[in-house]
Amino acid sequence: MDTDEHGWEEGLNCVIFLCYNDSAMMPDAVNFELSRDPFVALRFSLSDGNTLLITNPGLCFINRGALYIARIDRPNSRLADDLDCISLRHIVRIEQVDDQSAAA
Numbered sequence: 001m002d003t004d005e006h007g008w009e010e011g012l013n014c015v016i017f018l019c020y021n022d023s024a025m026m027p028d029a030v031n032f033e034l035s036r037d038p039f040v041a042l043r044f045s046l047s048d049g050n051t052l053l054i055t056n057p058g059l060c061f062i063n064r065g066a067l068y069i070a071r072i073d074r075p076n077s078r079l080a081d082d083l084d085c086i087s088l089r090h091i092v093r094i095e096q097v098d099d100q101s102a103a104a
Helices: 027-034 099-103
Strands: 008-011 016-018 042-046 051-054 060-062 066-070 081-085 091-096
Touching: 027 060, 027 091
Parallel strands: none
Antiparallel strands: 008 016, 016 091, 042 051, 042 091, 060 066, 066 081
């Protein structure tokens, strides 16, 4: 498949991003998907086999090496203190998720 100027290629029902230096997802590629307007829910596949569902991009912060995601599923937690830190090196795939899958 061919890639465009953003370094990604389109699959059947998802967007698959290419890595740089054969080791890590590019911060710009993650930001591109999180900044879509209108936003489409995303599923991040990690190198350990786990997946993360992102339904609110406002709860995500990207720096050069990591994606920080605020946890909202824990009672009595403060957003500023309760974050998951995911290394960009471990994000192997980003999929757009349809509305029915995101609601499940």
